[in-house]
Structure formats: C-alpha cells, structure tokens
Amino acid sequence: MKDYKKMTIYQIWPRSFKDSNDDGIGDINGIISKLDYLKDLGIDAIWLSPIYESPNDDYGYDVSDYYSINEEYGTMEDFDNLLKEAKKRNIEIIMDLVANHTSTSHKWFKEALNNPNSKYRDFYFFRQGELPNNWLSFFGNSAWVKNNDEYYLATFNTTQADLNWENPEVRKEVYKIMKYYLDKGVYGFRMDVINTIDKKEGLPSKNPHLKGYQFPDDYIIDGDKVSKYLKEMNKEVLSKYDCLALGEAVLVTPESAIQYTNPKNKELNMTFHFDLALLGCGELGKYDFRKGYKFTIKEFKDITSLWQNSMYDNGGYIGNYLSNHDQKRPIERFGDIKKYYKESAKALAIYNFTLYGTPFIYQGEEIGMTNPKLSYKDWKDPECFNSYNAMKKMLHVPSFIAKKIANFVTRDNARTPVHWSKEKYAGFSNVEPWIHLNPNYKEINVEDNLKDEDSILNFYKKCINLRKEYDSLCYGSYTDIQKDYPYIISYMRNYKDESLLIIINLDKKPREFIFDGKYKFKHLLTNYRPRNLVSNMIFQPFEAHVYKITPIT
Ligand code: ISL
Ligand code: CA
Numbered sequence: 001m002k003d004y005k006k007m008t009i010y011q012i013w014p015r016s017f018k019d020s021n022d023d024g025i026g027d028i029n030g031i032i033s034k035l036d037y038l039k040d041l042g043i044d045a046i047w048l049s050p051i052y053e054s055p056n057d058d059y060g061y062d063v064s065d066y067y068s069i070n071e072e073y074g075t076m077e078d079f080d081n082l083l084k085e086a087k088k089r090n091i092e093i094i095m096d097l098v099a100n101h102t103s104t105s106h107k108w109f110k111e112a113l114n115n116p117n118s119k120y121r122d123f124y125f126f127r128q129g130e131l132p133n134n135w136l137s138f139f140g141n142s143a144w145v146k147n148n149d150e151y152y153l154a155t156f157n158t159t160q161a162d163l164n165w166e167n168p169e170v171r172k173e174v175y176k177i178m179k180y181y182l183d184k185g186v187y188g189f190r191m192d193v194i195n196t197i198d199k200k201e202g203l204p205s206k207n208p209h210l211k212g213y214q215f216p217d218d219y220i221i222d223g224d225k226v227s228k229y230l231k232e233m234n235k236e237v238l239s240k241y242d243c244l245a246l247g248e249a250v251l252v253t254p255e256s257a258i259q260y261t262n263p264k265n266k267e268l269n270m271t272f273h274f275d276l277a278l279l280g281c282g283e284l285g286k287y288d289f290r291k292g293y294k295f296t297i298k299e300f301k302d303i304t305s306l307w308q309n310s311m312y313d314n315g316g317y318i319g320n321y322l323s324n325h326d327q328k329r330p331i332e333r334f335g336d337i338k339k340y341y342k343e344s345a346k347a348l349a350i351y352n353f354t355l356y357g358t359p360f361i362y363q364g365e366e367i368g369m370t371n372p373k374l375s376y377k378d379w380k381d382p383e384c385f386n387s388y389n390a391m392k393k394m395l396h397v398p399s400f401i402a403k404k405i406a407n408f409v410t411r412d413n414a415r416t417p418v419h420w421s422k423e424k425y426a427g428f429s430n431v432e433p434w435i436h437l438n439p440n441y442k443e444i445n446v447e448d449n450l451k452d453e454d455s456i457l458n459f460y461k462k463c464i465n466l467r468k469e470y471d472s473l474c475y476g477s478y479t480d481i482q483k484d485y486p487y488i489i490s491y492m493r494n495y496k497d498e499s500l501l502i503i504i505n506l507d508k509k510p511r512e513f514i515f516d517g518k519y520k521f522k523h524l525l526t527n528y529r530p531r532n533l534v535s536n537m538i539f540q541p542f543e544a545h546v547y548k549i550t551p552i553t
Helices: 028-033 035-041 076-088 107-114 119-123 168-184 224-236 254-261 297-313 341-353 382-394 399-409 446-451 456-469 471-475
Strands: 009-012 045-048 065-069 092-097 101-103 126-128 144-147 150-153 160-162 188-191 244-248 270-272 358-362 477-481 488-495 498-505 511-514 519-526 536-539 544-551
Touching: 028 035, 028 076, 035 456, 065 076, 065 168, 076 092, 092 168, 092 244, 101 107, 107 119, 119 168, 150 160, 168 188, 168 224, 224 244, 224 254, 254 270, 254 297, 297 477, 297 488, 341 358, 341 456, 341 498, 341 544, 358 456, 382 399, 446 456, 456 471, 456 519, 471 488, 471 498, 488 511, 498 511, 498 519, 498 536
Parallel strands: 009 045, 009 358, 045 092, 092 188, 188 244, 244 270
Antiparallel strands: 101 160, 126 150, 144 150, 477 488, 488 498, 498 544, 511 536, 519 544
C-alpha cells in the first residue's frame, strides 16, 4: 500500500508551469522536462490540474471530453509518456476529476440541447418557464442560465453545467472515467468540488424572503446524499485500486470532513478545507471585501487548532496547503514580503510541513513567488470578470474600486508563469507567455534558488526531508502549546516515543515565548540560527524552530 500520509504532493497548474514548444502555453512535455527538478525537490506525487479537452472558459475545469487531452497541452501519448517518466522517478500522478459539472461543449450537453428525447437531458438540470430559484453561483451570477425557453443549472461559470448525480447513469459515466485513468496507472484523483454533487431536493429558493440572488450554501454543499454517492464510488471504483481519493470539499465543516475521510466510512482518504484561505474575506467569499481582508494571528491559530484537533481526535484526515491556483500567493497575507521575505516564506513552510495531514506545495511556492501587480487588462480568470460585475451590480461598488479589489484577489495572481531562470520570459518559454509574467523573475527564480544554500527552495527540501525522517510529523497527535497566546503558534507532535516541538513566531515583531516543562532537546530545523530550548525566549519576526524533545524524568 502506498502511504499518502508520508507523501509531499506538488500541484501543477499546467498552463503556467513550463512551455516546451514555444507557443507561450505550458504543456505536458514541459512538465516532463522538469521531472528531475521535482525529484530533486523530494516530492512524491504530482496533482495535475485538469489537462482534458476543454474550451478553457475556466481553464480546464470545464471539460468537454474526459478521454482526450487538451491539444494545447499535448496528446494522450504525451500523457502516457509523462506517467512512464514519472514512475521511473517514483513520482505518482494524481488527476483532477471535475465531475460536478461538464462544459456546455461536452457532447452530453450538446445532445441534451439538440434532442428533447435524449437520455442526456436527465444528465443535467433543465427547467422550463420562470427562473427556477434565486440561487447565486460561486462566480457571482444567477446559478441558472437561460437558453431559449428554458434554464439550466450552472453553479460556477455559465458554461459549466451541473451534472445530476441523482441519475445513476451519470455516476456510472464518472466511474468509467475514473477506471480509464486508474487503469493507465494514475495514483488517484483530486475531486473538484466533490461535496456539491447533491443539490437540495426540489431545488427550492434560499431565503426567499430576501431580495436578490442568494448563495445556496447548505442547499448545495455537504448535502445528505454526498456520502451515499461517495460510498458507492468507493465500492465501485476506489476500493479496487491502491489509490488516493482527495476531495476538494468547498467550504466544508470539520464534521463533514470527518465523515468523508474517516476510513471506517469508506468514502475519501483526505480533503482540503477552506478556512485559512478565506481568512479576512466576507461571508460571500474572496470578492466580499467587507471585512477589509483583515484578520489576526489568533484567528489563524484558532483555525489551525480547530482542524488539527478535530481531525486527529476523530480519525479524519486533511491535506494542508497555503497556496493553490484559486488563491493569490499567500506569502503576502501570512508573511511579510517587504521586510522578512525569506524568513516568513520559510516560517510558513515549517508550519505547513509540521502539521497533521499531507502537505501540498503549489508550483512556484517553493521559490517564494509573489503576487504581480495586475491591471484589469491582465485578467484572464472568469471568476474575476464575473465577480467584478457582481460587485458593481449587487454591492454597488464603483468601477474603479471594484477593479482594485479584483486586482487584489483575482486567481490570476497565482497563475502567472513559473520563474525558471533570469532569461527573457523567465525560462518559461521563448515567446511572450499567454498571461502576465511577474517582472520580478530576475530576482526570484529557480536557477538562483538552486545556487543559494540559504534559499527558500533549499529550505523546502529540508522540510520535505524532515517528514521523511520523523514519523511523528506524519502520524503523530497534535497538541497546542499556549493556545491563547496571540502571536506565536506552538504545538507538539507525538508518535510512539517520538516527540517534536514546533514554535513559530507569526508576527512581524519580536515576541516573547514562555515555555514550561523540562526537556532534553535536539535542534532539527530553523529559518534563523539554531538555539537552545529554554523556558523564556524572545523570538525574532517569523523566527521558527523544530526540536525533538524528551522529557527529563
Ligand atoms: O476560488 C474560490 C474561492 O473564492 C472558490 O470558490 C472556487 O471556485 C472553489 O474552491 C472551487 O474550485 C474548483 O472548482 C472550480 C474551479 O474554477 C476552480 O479552479 C477549482 O479549484 C469550478 O470547477
Ligand atoms: Ca506549449
């Protein structure tokens, strides 16, 4: 059995990873050319954001054919080759399974539109007549799209039509896709918005007494039948392979995450949660600026503690991440790019790699890539365009402010090309990339990071190795130390007779930390200088340490 609890997983968003054929778009052969780099970094698996055929309205999360590869990225042969080359290096490939919806260019949907008697009508949600309900989509529109005299449900972009999982034939088709790729040798799936596959019976309006579109929330998230479908998927597919089922469970609660991932329920192996990503956002998500994107370190700590304790104590399991293709680069939010750039990038790495759960790295994070300064002319992301309009229409935000907010939060921030070198176009391509390139590639790039002993990249390698060496980081319990202290996060990880102590100052100011208990200690890792563990310590901004400790008896 492969052990996903010991793995480090690296997310590739293919369009911006590496271009091999000079069209300015990342591709499969580009990924193959960087496998040695990834091997050297020490990762065990790659989660590949979607590479299936797609009109790219949502950059691959709108699939038009699950059995072919987007030609901009290569061919099925290239993909098979990627699998083979990755296997050679002991790297697993995890596919993105986008099965809550298909593109409206998918043949099922086209067939459903063209033929009123088609069985594919029941693959989706079509309703005649009036607007069926007041649901707001994730991307800020009505969740219903009008097409002639009917509507179809699309809870994300208007060209992503929701599949009707109630229909057993839909589920069968999904299982068929999964088997096709598992039989090819992929290690598993990251399942896109998998906890939204059950829509509330009868599709009633949400809070009908309120004016305007309402986010359907519990009417589409974590519905009662999600677990039923996952159990069936497990029985029909997952249980037959040595594979990983990772759920992107959007806005999931700890209770539901435990339900999905506790092995006794036979559903998924792990899930992501959204609470850190949404820190400082208003209740409608990242375009809801009403909290000013402000949060405290104490809130950050409380979220950590809630998830760590509830998962470990109840047999649940999560993937830990700070960045992905849906969030701007987090170093600006949780760290300090001006004064403590390297220190904070490394402190955050220590955090992400020492928690209970499998750590994820998003491409470019390992070299400390930052957010570019975007203008509205640089936008590519459909969520950004739609949410910009929604801010103006629904929240009556003036255009120039809406633009500022969108520049600040758009997913485009995380989707600029990876900086491989100082060369023109950052070594990503020999031509102008498809999306804005962050001009700071001359200062932040893989080439320089590799050369510099003290680089963020070399620090990531150390973090990855630490997990390989210390089982307590992979399997151990989690215990908060000084839970209420508002600046420094500290916790212990225990497994069998091994104990690790982690202390991280998350603040931009020096902070004092009082620690009681007498221990023998071994210093394992720091972003400053190794120092003794004593009861009273002043930690510099973002100073972080990992110790192995044994009680003095
Ligand atoms: O980005 C978000 C936070 O503001 C989310 O609402 C995001 O849309 C949600 O996490 C679901 O994401 C996944 O499904 C989307 C796709 O656009 C994202 O890229 C994907 O990660 C629809 O398929
Ligand atoms: Ca290319």
